[in-house]
Amino acid sequence: MSDLCWTSMTDLAQMVAARKVSPVEIVQAHLSRIAALDGQIKSYITVTGEAALASAKTAEAAVQSGAELGPLHGVPMGLKDLYCTKGVKTTGGSKILADWMPDEDATVVTRLAAAGAISLGKLNMHEFAYGPEGLNPHYGTPWNPWDAKVHRICGGSSSGSGASVAAGICPGALGSDTGGSIRLPSALCGLTGIKPTYGRVSRAGVLPLAWSMDHVGPMCRSAADCALMLGAMAGYDPRDPTTSVLPVPDYAAALTGQVKGLRIGLLRAFFLDSAGSPQRAAVEAAAKALEGQGATVEAVDLAMVRVAPAASHAVLAPEAYAYHEEWLKTRAAEYGADVRERLRVGAFVTGAEYLKGQRLRSLLKTEVDAALAKLDVLMAPSTAIDAVPVGQTEVRIGSETVPVRASLIRFTRPFNLTGHPAASVPCGFTADGLPMGMQLIGRPFDEATVLRVADAYQRITDWHTRRPPLAA
Amino acid sequence: MRYSPGMEKLTVDSLRMLAKAQGLELTDAELASLLPLVEAGRSGLAALRDIPPHVEPSSQFRQL
Numbered sequence: 001m002s003d004l005c006w007t008s009m010t011d012l013a014q015m016v017a018a019r020k021v022s023p024v025e026i027v028q029a030h031l032s033r034i035a036a037l038d039g040q041i042k043s044y045i046t047v048t049g050e051a052a053l054a055s056a057k058t059a060e061a062a063v064q065s066g067a068e069l070g071p072l073h074g075v076p077m078g079l080k081d082l083y084c085t086k087g088v089k090t091t092g093g094s095k096i097l098a099d100w101m102p103d104e105d106a107t108v109v110t111r112l113a114a115a116g117a118i119s120l121g122k123l124n125m126h127e128f129a130y131g132p133e134g135l136n137p138h139y140g141t142p143w144n145p146w147d148a149k150v151h152r153i154c155g156g157s158s159s160g161s162g163a164s165v166a167a168g169i170c171p172g173a174l175g176s177d178t179g180g181s182i183r184l185p186s187a188l189c190g191l192t193g194i195k196p197t198y199g200r201v202s203r204a205g206v207l208p209l210a211w212s213m214d215h216v217g218p219m220c221r222s223a224a225d226c227a228l229m230l231g232a233m234a235g236y237d238p239r240d241p242t243t244s245v246l247p248v249p250d251y252a253a254a255l256t257g258q259v260k261g262l263r264i265g266l267l268r269a270f271f272l273d274s275a276g277s278p279q280r281a282a283v284e285a286a287a288k289a290l291e292g293q294g295a296t297v298e299a300v301d302l303a304m305v306r307v308a309p310a311a312s313h314a315v316l317a318p319e320a321y322a323y324h325e326e327w328l329k330t331r332a333a334e335y336g337a338d339v340r341e342r343l344r345v346g347a348f349v350t351g352a353e354y355l356k357g358q359r360l361r362s363l364l365k366t367e368v369d370a371a372l373a374k375l376d377v378l379m380a381p382s383t384a385i386d387a388v389p390v391g392q393t394e395v396r397i398g399s400e401t402v403p404v405r406a407s408l409i410r411f412t413r414p415f416n417l418t419g420h421p422a423a424s425v426p427c428g429f430t431a432d433g434l435p436m437g438m439q440l441i442g443r444p445f446d447e448a449t450v451l452r453v454a455d456a457y458q459r460i461t462d463w464h465t466r467r468p469p470l471a472a
Numbered sequence: 473m474r475y476s477p478g479m480e481k482l483t484v485d486s487l488r489m490l491a492k493a494q495g496l497e498l499t500d501a502e503l504a505s506l507l508p509l510v511e512a513g514r515s516g517l518a519a520l521r522d523i524p525p526h527v528e529p530s531s532q533f534r535q536l
Contacts, residue, residue, distance in 0.1 A: 358529030
């Protein structure tokens with residue numbers, strides 16, 4: 001298999017600009033790899049090979065003509081199949097939208113194309129993004145490349161994005177995150193992914209799960225690549241009134257490799273204290289590593305975080321139900337059983353309960369803001385567990401048996417409620433060789449510091465450079 | 473499970489009535505499967521009673 005498939009987006013863009021490699025070669029290498037591996041991994045729902053090659057030829061001609069090139073010129077990527085793509089099926093991972101062809105692109109799709117990125121296709125996902133395991137009864141559940149023998153979950157809902165980037169099938173992908181759906185597959189697949197601040201990236205043309213909790217962001221093999229993608233996507237969009245008019249900083253320029261003097265808050269109660277012992281040890285070791293680079297680390301407790309499960313339920317369930325109400329009444333049989341049931345629960349949340357959830361959300365956001373007034377970033381495990389086999393619903397943590405679903409989203413969803421930027425960064429492997437991730441949470445619109453810490457950590461560790469057995 | 477004062481425990485029959493009122497026709501098996509999920513969400517929220525009165529919801533309409 002070509003080394004081009006393991007080259008970072010940052011390096012690919014530089015190689016294309018320096019005429020060291022053609023975009024056509026890069027796209028062909030990735031399409032070959034899709035053909036070789038994706039029958040088992042099932043990371044794509046639709047591969048747009050012909051269109052990708054045509055775009056690559058156009059990109060190659062632009063290089064030859066000496067035209068001004070965008071920051072991702074000639075670099076392939078994948079799109080979670082809830083991003084609207086003009087004339088290309090956008091299924092949301094569902095049977096209901098199996099043949100839907102949008103008549104316009106999502107804003108981020110337009111922006112990434114304008115930056116020169118080339119879409120390889122539409123990536124598999126948990127149906128309508130409503131599940132943290134990344135299961136899919138309609139298109140097959142993606143296979144986590146970190147176990148060649150056992151079919152393990154990738155984490156969801158952006159499971160195809162996680163599997164494809166981990167397997168070298170595409171160098172970077174778009175995910176979306178309503179309760180952890182960028183950070184969970186990033187953690188379980190050994191990737192770096194960032195959920196930006198709510199309002200940093202446009203949601204226009206993205207199928208919603210819950211409007212007030214949905215976030216759009218990149219999943220890549222390094223913080224540097226996330227910085228590159230995020231810079232091309234972020235910024236005000238008149239099509240999404242919740243986007244901010246704040247200017248977009250140069251995220252790549254923020255990656256100085258320096259953390260000296262930064263103050264890191266290590267979230268112990270609720271987070272580290274309820275994680276599995278490998279996850280706890282890995283995050284504590286990462287904190288020490290950053291301390292060794294000159295950061296200061298102190299323990300922090302967020303008392304209000306305990307309301308997150310109830311508040312999240314009160315907000316997410318009725319918002320999701322409101323979007324799906326008509327289909328639930330007319331096409332219920334076409335949903336997968338788990339998503340249909342989860343959606344129906346939202347019908348029974350009252351208006352008063354929804355607003356109670358929104359009020360609890362205000363309290364939690366205030367508390368996180370207060371903690372970040374004294375600290376630069378917060379740090380926690382991304383998940384309490386590693387990638388379990390598909391179909392497993394419970395897991396042991398210490399002496400307790402806990403549901404897999406709740407264990408996956410426990411540490412991530414508080415920051416969907418608060419809207420703070422949060423990244424998942426590889427921080428080690430379990431004894432079984434499965435990846436683990438740590439979360440870095442920053443101040444609103446300070447993705448630059450989150451990425452700076454992630455990148456500095458990746459300059460002194462090699463967790464993010466390892467390759468999974470299925471993709472070797 | 474903890475409930476707010478005056479809250480009654482839901483049953484399959486009461487859930488059926490609530491569903492019908494919203495135009496959802498669900499089978500007994502579907503209602504039985506939904507019941508614990510609806511109960512869990514309801515009791516989880518009911519247990520959170522101490523929100524200071526000045527706290528407004530985080531979603532507010534703004535004239536920009």
